[in-house]
Amino acid sequence: MKTADVVVIGGGVNGVSTAFNLAKLGAGQVVLVERGELGSGASGKSGALVRMHYTNPYESKLAYESLKIFQNWAEEIGGDCGWEQPGFVEVVAPGHEDELAANVRDQQEIGINTSIVTTAELSELFPEMFVDDIGAAAYEPESGWADPNATTQAFAEAALAHGVEIMTRCEVISILTQDGKVTGVQTTDGRIDTDTVVAAPGIGAGQLLDPLGLDPGLYVQRTKVALYRRPLGFKGSQPVVIDAINDAWLRADTGGLTLIGAESGSLRGDPNDFDQTIDNDYVNHARRVLSARFPIYRAAIMRGGWAGLYMMSPDHRPIIDQPESVAGLYIMAGDSGSSFKTAPAIGKCLAEWVVHGEPQTADLAPFSLSRFDGDNPWMADSNYGRRGRTISR
Numbered sequence: 001m002k003t004a005d006v007v008v009i010g011g012g013v014n015g016v017s018t019a020f021n022l023a024k025l026g027a028g029q030v031v032l033v034e035r036g037e038l039g040s041g042a043s044g045k046s047g048a049l050v051r052m053h054y055t056n057p058y059e060s061k062l063a064y065e066s067l068k069i070f071q072n073w074a075e076e077i078g079g080d081c082g083w084e085q086p087g088f089v090e091v092v093a094p095g096h097e098d099e100l101a102a103n104v105r106d107q108q109e110i111g112i113n114t115s116i117v118t119t120a121e122l123s124e125l126f127p128e129m130f131v132d133d134i135g136a137a138a139y140e141p142e143s144g145w146a147d148p149n150a151t152t153q154a155f156a157e158a159a160l161a162h163g164v165e166i167m168t169r170c171e172v173i174s175i176l177t178q179d180g181k182v183t184g185v186q187t188t189d190g191r192i193d194t195d196t197v198v199a200a201p202g203i204g205a206g207q208l209l210d211p212l213g214l215d216p217g218l219y220v221q222r223t224k225v226a227l228y229r230r231p232l233g234f235k236g237s238q239p240v241v242i243d244a245i246n247d248a249w250l251r252a253d254t255g256g257l258t259l260i261g262a263e264s265g266s267l268r269g270d271p272n273d274f275d276q277t278i279d280n281d282y283v284n285h286a287r288r289v290l291s292a293r294f295p296i297y298r299a300a301i302m303r304g305g306w307a308g309l310y311m312m313s314p315d316h317r318p319i320i321d322q323p324e325s326v327a328g329l330y331i332m333a334g335d336s337g338s339s340f341k342t343a344p345a346i347g348k349c350l351a352e353w354v355v356h357g358e359p360q361t362a363d364l365a366p367f368s369l370s371r372f373d374g375d376n377p378w379m380a381d382s383n384y385g386r387r388g389r390t391i392s393r
C-alpha cells in the first residue's frame with residue numbers, strides 16, 4: 001500500500017498541468033496515475049488551437065491566463081511546447097455582427113488583445129482568405145497553437161523535476177471514500193491512501209464519478225481532423241481560424257501542412273471501440289470546407305488525419321469543481337473538446353484550490369457541477385447560428 005498527499009488521476013494535459021502546479025505550490029507527495037501513456041487520451045490528438053474567443057467571459061479568462069503561460073513557456077514551465085503565434089480569426093455569418101462585437105468587448109475588458117476587423121482588413125492580413133460571405137470577424141494577433149504532445153510532455157517533465165511520481169499503465173478502478181471524504185484510490189497496482197484526489201480522467205470520468213453520484217450525464221464524442229499540404233503559391237501566412245459559417249476550425253501544422261476539423265464529422269463515440277482513423281468521405285468533405293474559406297486548397301494534397309475522443313458535459317462546458325458531497329475530491333471533467341488551451345490555467349487553479357483553499361487565478365464558480373442540479377443549463381446568448389452550445393475547439 002502506498003500513501004500520497006495528493007493523487008492526480010489522468011496523464012492528459014490537464015492532469016500533468018495540475019500535478020506540476022501542485023508540486024510547485026508545495027502540496028507534498030503528488031502521485032499521478034495514468035492508465036495508458038501520457039497524452040494517450042484527447043490531449044495527444046488535440047487540434048491544440050489556443051484562441052481567446054468564447055461566447056462567455058469565464059472561459060476566455062481561463063484561455064487568457066493560459067496564453068500568458070504558452071507565450072513564456074520556457075520560463076514558466078521549462079522545455080518547449082511548440083508554441084506558434086500566427087494570429088486567430090473568428091468569422092461569423094451576416095446577422096451575428098452585434099453578438100460578435102459584444103463578446104469582443106467582454107474579452108477586451110479581460111485584457112485580451114482582440115478587435116473587430118473589416119473584410120478589407122482581413123484580406124490585407126490574409127490574402128488567401130475568402131471573405132465575401134463574412135458578416136463580421138474578430139482578430140486576435142497574439143493567439144495561435146501549440147504541439148499538444150510536446151505540451152503534455154513538458155508539463156510532465158516539469159512535474160517530475162518537482163518531485164511528482166508518475167505511474168503509467170496503471171488504472172484507477174475506483175475513488176475510495178468514507179463518510180463523505182476521500183480516503184484513497186484503488187488501482188490495478190494496489191491501493192494508494194490519500195485524502196485528496198484530483199480527477200482529470202477525460203473519457204474515463206463517467207466510470208469514476210458515477211459511483212459517487214457525480215455524473216451529470218457526461219457522454220463521449222468522436223471528432224476527426226485531416227491534414228493537407230499547403231499549396232505552392234500560398235500568399236501570406238496561415239492564421240488559425242474558427243469558421244462559424246462552415247462549422248470548421250483550422251490552423252497550420254509543421255512541415256508546410258494545414259490541419260482542419262470539419263465539424264459535421266463529429267459523432268457520438270464509443271470508448272470501448274475506438275477507431276482512430278478517418279475515411280475518404282471525410283477527407284473530401286474537409287477539403288471542400290477548407291477551400292470554402294481558402295480557395296487555394298481546392299486541389300490540396302491530403303497528408304493524413306485521425307479521429308479522437310473527448311468527453312462532453314450536458315451543456316458543452318467543462319466541470320471544474322470540488323463537489324460538496326465528497327470532501328477532498330477535485331474534478332476536471334467533461335472537457336467538451338475545448339480544454340487544451342485552458343489547461344495551464346485549469347491546473348494552476350486546481351492546485352491553488354487544493355493548497356490555498358480557493359482558486360486564485362480565475363473564477364471557477366461558473367464551472368461548478370451544481371449548475372446541473374436545476375433545469376438551468378449554461379447557455380450562451382448566441383453561438384453565431386451554430387449547432388453546438390459553445391464554440392468548439
Ligand SMILES: Cc1cc2nc3c(=O)[nH]c(=O)nc-3n(C[C@H](O)[C@H](O)[C@H](O)COP(=O)(O)OP(=O)(O)OC[C@H]3O[C@@H](n4cnc5c(N)ncnc54)[C@H](O)[C@@H]3O)c2cc1C
Nearest residue numbers: 010012014035041042043047049172202204308339340341
Ligand atoms: C481531435 C481533437 C481536436 C481538439 N482540438 C482542440 C483545440 O483545438 N483546442 C482545445 O483547446 N481543445 C481541443 N480539443 C480538446 C482537448 O484536446 C481536450 O479538452 C483536452 O486534451 C482534455 O485534456 P484532459 O487532460 O482533461 O483529458 P485527456 O487528454 O483525455 O486525458 C485523460 C487521461 O486520463 C486517463 N484515464 C482515464 N481514466 C483513467 C483511470 N480510470 N485511471 C487512470 N487514468 C485514466 C486517460 O488514459 C487519459 O490519458 C480537441 C480534442 C480532440 C480529440
